[in-house]
Amino acid sequence: KNEVEQSPQNLTAQEGEFITINCSYSVGISALHWLQQHPGGGIVSLFMLSSGKKKHGRLIATINIQEKHSSLHITASHPRDSAVYICAALLTNTGNQFYFGTGTSLTVIP
Amino acid sequence: EPEVTQTPSHQVTQMGQEVILRCVPISNHLYFYWYRQILGQKVEFLVSFYNNEISEKSEIFDDQFSVERPDGSNFTLKIRSTKLEDSAMYFCASSAGPRYGYTFGSGTRLTVV
Numbered sequence: 001k002n003e004v005e006q007s008p009q010n011l012t013a014q015e016g017e018f019i020t021i022n023c024s025y026s027v028g029i030s031a032l033h034w035l036q037q038h039p040g041g042g043i044v045s046l047f048m049l050s051s052g053k054k055k056h057g058r059l060i061a062t063i064n065i066q067e068k069h070s071s072l073h074i075t076a077s078h079p080r081d082s083a084v085y086i087c088a089a090l091l092t093n094t095g096n097q098f099y100f101g102t103g104t105s106l107t108v109i110p
Numbered sequence: 111e112p113e114v115t116q117t118p119s120h121q122v123t124q125m126g127q128e129v130i131l132r133c134v135p136i137s138n139h140l141y142f143y144w145y146r147q148i149l150g151q152k153v154e155f156l157v158s159f160y161n162n163e164i165s166e167k168s169e170i171f172d173d174q175f176s177v178e179r180p181d182g183s184n185f186t187l188k189i190r191s192t193k194l195e196d197s198a199m200y201f202c203a204s205s206a207g208p209r210y211g212y213t214f215g216s217g218t219r220l221t222v223v
Contacts, residue, residue, distance in 0.1 A: 043217070048211040
């Protein structure tokens with residue numbers, strides 16, 4: 001069974017802290033997507049990457065293909081960053097469907 | 111910035127009724143997807159659609175589900191005879207290609223009573 005796992009499941013941080021959310025997968029991937037889901041349920045795409053590193057504002061996503069691992073970092077966290085962060089992997093043996101992790105629920109306290 | 115639009119945002123329906131969830135993908139995107147998320151669970155793939163036909167579907171996407179692109183802009187998901195367990199948030203997404211970024215709609219929360 002294809003697995004995409006995230007850690008931690010829940011994360012509470014103080015405002016200003018540096019945050020890391022991890023995603024690992026068990027088979028080869030073509031691409032990996034980091035998504036943000038707000039309390040109302042809407043999903044926003046943050047990054048799509050297949051190698052290396054991408055940065056957008058205070059968010060940084062990295063991926064290590066050999067280690068089958070990706071991380072999402074948030075620098076100088078803020079309460080408005082509170083959301084569920086989800087990684088979704090496009091596995092090389094599954095055509096064009098993404099497999100989703102269970103998400104990391106982040107709460108940033110002022 | 112282009113958006114994927116989903117309507118309605120919330121639908122309540124009686125068990126056994128048919129529902130149609132509507133999506134307007136980004137206009138120059140070619141790949142369309144439906145995902146669902148049962149409350150408290152992870153997002154699950156339902157179906158992908160390309161070139162006016164289903165390209166992939168999951169085990170969840172059984173005979174009670176169907177998708178259509180009735181015109182050049184809309185992409186619909188029909189559930190023929192809803193069950194209680196169909197209650198979920200349904201997300202539409204579109205992309206220029208599987209290895210390009212996805213854009214998700216804001217979802218339709220379906221409640222079957």
